[in-house]
Amino acid sequence: MASSALPVPSHHRALVLETVEQGFSVQMVPTPQPGPGSAIVRIVEAGVISYHRDIYNGERTYEFAKPIVGGLSAVARIVAVGHDAVVLQAGQLVWMDCVMHARDNPDSLFLNAIHEGSDAGSRKLSRDVWRDGAFAEYMRVPLENCFRLDENRLCRELGYTTRELLYMMYLLVPFGGLRDIRLEPGETIVVGAATGGFGGAAVQVAVTMGARVIAMGRNGKELARLKDHVKKGTPGANIETVCMTGDYETDAAALQAFGTVDAVIDFTPAFACQSTHLKSAIRSLRRGGRCSMMGYVEDVINWNVIALNITIKGKLMYERDDIVLFVKMLERGLFPRGKDLVDPKVFKMEEWKEAFDVAAEWTGIGKTVMIEP
CATH class of the missing domain: 3.90.180.10 (Medium-chain alcohol dehydrogenases, catalytic domain)
Incomplete structure (x- = not known):
């Protein structure tokens, strides 16, 4: 009391x-x-x-x-x-x-x-x-x-x-980015650098929001663990993985093979700012697709961004309304519990x-x- x-x-x-x-x-x-x-x-x-x-x-x-x-x-x-x-x-x-x-x-x-x-x-x-x-x-x-x-x-x-x-200190950050680009249930989103703390949390949040997730990362073993963790804690989660090669064309083709991609969210740290994976992910977007940049990657703009009306938004952390809504989601039991979380x-x-x-x-x-x- x-x-x-x-x-x-x-x-x-x-x-x-x-x-x-x-x-x-x-x-x-x-x-x-x-x-x-x-x-x-x-x-x-x-x-x-x-x-x-x-x-x-x-x-x-x-x-x-x-x-x-x-x-x-x-x-x-x-x-x-x-x-x-x-x-x-x-x-x-x-x-x-x-x-x-x-x-x-x-x-x-x-x-x-x-x-x-x-x-x-x-x-x-x-x-x-x-x-x-x-x-x-x-x-x-x-x-x-x-x-x-x-x-x-x-x-x-x-x-x-x-x-x-x-x-929550990890989950809230991608939730802010996903809300900022208005991720909708049923959409497909690419999560870049998904094997890190915030990228992995983004996968969990996106599937909880009802999205299909394509997780990109360099560590194949960690990608497999990520997929197993999500599916164990969220039965029915729709998740695919792509192991990044570092080649722009190859990675773009691997993402495009999954069909229509609606959105991208990225958490690349500054020390990896010259990675080409985000550019590949943006290329995979449908016309009118959206990208949330919560990390830092150089050289992501090309003609496709203009030709396909792609929206690229930077986002630092989250807003107060995001926290309020996230707590409601927790209280409704939408996230796993125990080690499944x-x-x-x-x-x-x-x-x-x-x-x-x-x-x-x-x-x-x-x-x-x-x-x-």
Whole structure:
């Protein structure tokens, strides 16, 4: 039963990065108090993504202020809210989302504890207001970044654990891209770089939305595992696989052999930006087809894009409405449960190095890593 407030300690444990050279350390830090527009949450599961290690050791040149409590999105429980909260209450289980928007300019956004965004507004908020992330026992977050999870429905009736619910950090990203290009039930979509964490999640989301999926990847063994995982958790799923050769014409012909293709979504990381597979996928599209670029590939435009009225849209993460709808889909039981959905690896705060190392390798559909404070 939710109450107006739960006990909040004066200090709590957090994983703090003072400098890139020193790395993280577990420290006792003051516990923040709620104010207008904010909530204090107790972190239950904090997500670790595959490139967290590269972000915090400086290999990826992401800008963020230091010292900082690391993290990303999390499953959490509200312990206190500001006086302006009208729905959120202490005791509720919530999805704490990492995408922070300025209230007076939603175009100023950043990923909490990952980077500071690209304009003066996002830099101000990331440094001065919402700096610290979810690798902690407690965290202060904007009210609008807390999404209620029906704990009775999800955990008691459907049997999800909070560890399984954390897989939302992967599933939500492709859901945002698929909604952005208006994927419809019955359509055929090509998922590029499908053997990665976000690409694999895109396959799961697309089949749950009722689409036929053609998954592209370089690793034939991982493609076979992906197909088996989806079919086991979603009986009747319509999924095909194409092992990329790196040859533009060959890969395009392999996709075209499956017939009409309505849409493409791609998650290629920047280090593989010269891959030709996305260009091959776009060539396979029908007239009026759509493509969501959620990764980065160079040289995707050719005459076919113009001649066939192809729409290419860039998409960063997702919108608030996407999260609300996704939670409804979860609560309706549309996704698998247990290891048919995800097989998580769980670490303590003190094991952060191992967590980062494992996350870099434990990738692909149905895999995730988390830190439990």
